[in-house]
Amino acid sequence: MIDAKPMVLNDKQKALIEKIGIYHENNGMQPAVARIMGLLFVSDQSQMTFDEISEALHLSKSATSNALNLLLQLGQIEYTTFSGERKRYFKLKLSNWRDGFTKKIDQMISFRESLQEALALKADKDCQASQNIHELIGFLDFLSQEMPTLLEKWENRKQ
Amino acid sequence: MIDAKPMVLNDKQKALIEKIGIYHENNGMQPAVARIMGLLFVSDQSQMTFDEISEALHLSKSATSNALNLLLQLGQIEYTTFSGERKRYFKLKLSNWRDGFTKKIDQMISFRESLQEALALKADKDCQASQNIHELIGFLDFLSQEMPTLLEKWENRKQ
DNA sequence: CCCTTAGTTCATAATTTACAGAACTAAATT
DNA sequence: AATTTAGTTCTGTAAATTATGAACTAAGGG
Numbered sequence: 001m002i003d004a005k006p007m008v009l010n011d012k013q014k015a016l017i018e019k020i021g022i023y024h025e026n027n028g029m030q031p032a033v034a035r036i037m038g039l040l041f042v043s044d045q046s047q048m049t050f051d052e053i054s055e056a057l058h059l060s061k062s063a064t065s066n067a068l069n070l071l072l073q074l075g076q077i078e079y080t081t082f083s084g085e086r087k088r089y090f091k092l093k094l095s096n097w098r099d100g101f102t103k104k105i106d107q108m109i110s111f112r113e114s115l116q117e118a119l120a121l122k123a124d125k126d127c128q129a130s131q132n133i134h135e136l137i138g139f140l141d142f143l144s145q146e147m148p149t150l151l152e153k154w155e156n157r158k159q
Numbered sequence: 160m161i162d163a164k165p166m167v168l169n170d171k172q173k174a175l176i177e178k179i180g181i182y183h184e185n186n187g188m189q190p191a192v193a194r195i196m197g198l199l200f201v202s203d204q205s206q207m208t209f210d211e212i213s214e215a216l217h218l219s220k221s222a223t224s225n226a227l228n229l230l231l232q233l234g235q236i237e238y239t240t241f242s243g244e245r246k247r248y249f250k251l252k253l254s255n256w257r258d259g260f261t262k263k264i265d266q267m268i269s270f271r272e273s274l275q276e277a278l279a280l281k282a283d284k285d286c287q288a289s290q291n292i293h294e295l296i297g298f299l300d301f302l303s304q305e306m307p308t309l310l311e312k313w314e315n316r317k318q
Numbered sequence: 319c320c321c322t323t324a325g326t327t328c329a330t331a332a333t334t335t336a337c338a339g340a341a342c343t344a345a346a347t348t
Numbered sequence: 349a350a351t352t353t354a355g356t357t358c359t360g361t362a363a364a365t366t367a368t369g370a371a372c373t374a375a376g377g378g
Contacts, residue, residue: 062367094292326374338361
């Protein structure tokens with residue numbers, strides 16, 4: 001079987017893949033994983049195979065395998081297959097961004113639990129520090145209350 | 160000069176410092192830096208000196224110095240001094256939480272720039288991928304529009 | 319039944335990070 | 349002037365992360 005024409009990236013695309021990559025590194029992804037995110041954002045192909053990704057980013061098969069499986073597990077990408085072919089075609093699961101946003105907010109709100117514990121352990125419940133913690137808890141409660149409303153508002157505006 | 164009585168932490172406090180520490184690690188801080196955040200949340204002292212922090216967490220002076228300076232630079236802590244003393248007394252700058260939230264959201268919104276660039280580089284501006292990116296930009300614009308309103312609402316509710 | 323394709327898994331090498339310890343500095347104290 | 353206090357800065361290194369390459373597996377084709 002003849003190879004598909006190799007994906008060639010120009011300099012602007014390469015630079016943008018790095019930029020998007022660094023953004024995702026700062027959000028906790030490892031470099032190779034983050035570069036795959038960059039590639040899938042920038043690529044002109046609607047979907048890419050394992051080997052195309054591996055070649056475009058000069059990644060070993062093992063790094064590619066680990067990264068793709070991690071991204072699948074994170075729900076950041078998905079793949080389709082075609083009958084009679086074993087290859088998987090990967091693309092971003094951008095519909096998931098709203099979920100991703102929700103997850104980030106939920107992670108912030110999860111800190112509430114620790115704050116409550118901290119307050120419980122404080123010898124002086126009325127000191128300034130305790131009051132500050134209390135206010136912070138209030139803010140997190142406010143957030144978890146308002147977020148559904150905010151997302152609903154977005155859904156309505158979208159149409 | 161006689162030492163101040165050493166800060167003694169009980170097991171619950173130690174455990175909570177680790178928990179809060181891990182939370183802050185997950186938000187990009189290095190372990191020692193994150194533990195200092197934990198300590199300042201949990202401590203019954205309204206403020207702590209360099210040496211108290213260093214001893215309470217069994218950190219070397221260099222680690223303590225680097226961590227405190229980083230936290231100062233991040234705006235997560237502040238210090239006061241007393242006339243005739245060179246020592247600095249550190250405490251959390253919790254008023255900054257709102258700023259911190261804003262920063263997080265801004266960081267998310269900063270991704271808009273990359274998305275716009277990605278869209279500009281796309282060969283096909285009408286493909287599904289382009290449209291998804293476009294929708295994502297829309298969501299980020301929505302967020303940056305709604306955030307001031309949301310924070311205002313919180314300010315009003317607070318009083 | 320052997321070969322190719324499409325990966326996965328494992329051992330290990332190469333960085334990078336995070337911290338300790340020692341040497342250093344600058345102000346205050348004796 | 350010497351010492352103590354309150355740190356800072358500079359190596360060195362242990363540990364963790366990240367990626368590689370080789371060996372392996374499992375499905376499908378000839």
